[in-house]
Amino acid sequence: MVFQPPMTMMDFFRKSAGKWFTERSVHHFDVVADESGQSNLIVTVIEPDDPRVKEACELHGLDLSLAKGGSSFSWQSNMDDREPNPDYAAVLIDVPDDETGLTGKLIRDKGYVEGLPVISRYWFGKDGVLTIDTDYDKNQGQERCWFITDDFRVRVGTVQMLNGISLVSYCSERRCVSSEVLKQMVQKHKERLN
Numbered sequence: 434m435v436f437q438p439p440m441t442m443m444d445f446f447r448k449s450a451g452k453w454f455t456e457r458s459v460h461h462f463d464v465v466a467d468e469s470g471q472s473n474l475i476v477t478v479i480e481p482d483d484p485r486v487k488e489a490c491e492l493h494g495l496d497l498s499l500a501k502g503g504s505s506f507s508w509q510s511n512m513d514d515r516e517p518n519p520d521y522a523a524v525l526i527d528v529p530d531d532e533t534g535l536t537g538k539l540i541r542d543k544g545y546v547e548g549l550p551v552i553s554r555y556w557f558g559k560d561g562v563l564t565i566d567t568d569y570d571k572n573q574g575q576e577r578c579w580f581i582t583d584d585f586r587v588r589v590g591t592v593q594m595l596n597g598i599s600l601v602s603y604c605s606e607r608r609c610v611s612s613e614v615l616k617q618m619v620q621k622h623k624e625r626l627n
Contacts, residue, residue, distance in 0.1 A: 438561025438580050441534030442527040445563055446504040448580060449476045452609040454511065459602045471511040474606060479503040479524065489526040489540045492550055501527045501534075539565060571595050584608035 439445040452475050459468040479485055481502045490497045503526035509515070529537035539553040553567040562579040576590040588604040610618070 436580070436582060439563075440557050440561060442529065442537060442539070442555060442563075443478075443501050443534070445557075445578075446476070446478050446502070446525075446527070448583065449504065449586075450478050451476060452611075453586075453606040454609055455604050455606045457602060457604045459600060461600045468602075473509050473511055473609070475507040475509070477505040477507075479505055479526070485524050485542075486526050489524060489542055489550075490528075492542070493540050493552055495528060495538075495540065499528045500540075501529060503527055503540075541567075 439448045452473055455472050455474050457469055457472065461468075479502050481500060483502070485505070486500050486503060487497055489503070490500055503524060506523050506525065508521040524542040526540040527537060528540060529535075536554075536556040539555050541551050541553065549569070551567055551569060553565050555563060555565045557563055560579070562577055565574075565576045565578075567574040567576075571594060573593045574590065576588060578586060578588040580586045584607060586606050588602075588606065590602045590604075591599060593599045
């Protein structure tokens with residue numbers, strides 16, 4: 434079976450739903466503490482009738498009827514079983530340019546770089562690579578993300594600051610298997626051995 438990458442933002446969010454183990458390398462071009470490491474990324478799909486969609490559209494003065502839904506992203510330390518810290522979370526709402534869904538706006542309640550509400554532009558390449566460009570007050574960011582398989586994806590990002598200092602990041606992300614799925618896998622293995 435040939436792998437089919439998602440080609441709309443909502444398909445991308447749906448394929449991303451779940452918990453991901455992230456290994457991150459960050460390269461700063463100035464003297465800053467190393468931000469490389471491991472973490473978990475938790476992605477939840479937000480349907481169009483979710484109140485967060487309305488809140489985000491009102492915050493940015495956009496027509497609610499254009500929003501197709503969105504996603505909630507939370508980050509936590511790897512091996513941390515506590516609920517994710519809301520300070521390390523963001524909501525992204527999809528406002529596609531047209532029916533194809535190949536390009537559009539991402540409305541964020543808080544940006545990754547400056548932590549302020551922001552509108553990003555996105556597009557999907559013919560190869561399924563998602564590119565997100567964000568202009569902040571003092572910085573510009575670009576993130577590219579693509580699925581290698583349904584359970585493995587890659588993200589690369591760059592941040593260019595007005596004073597010329599920039600950073601580059603690379604993340605590989607593997608989908609975490611839920612306890613329920615793991616139990617089913619063990620059971621199937623036991624049945625196969627018998």
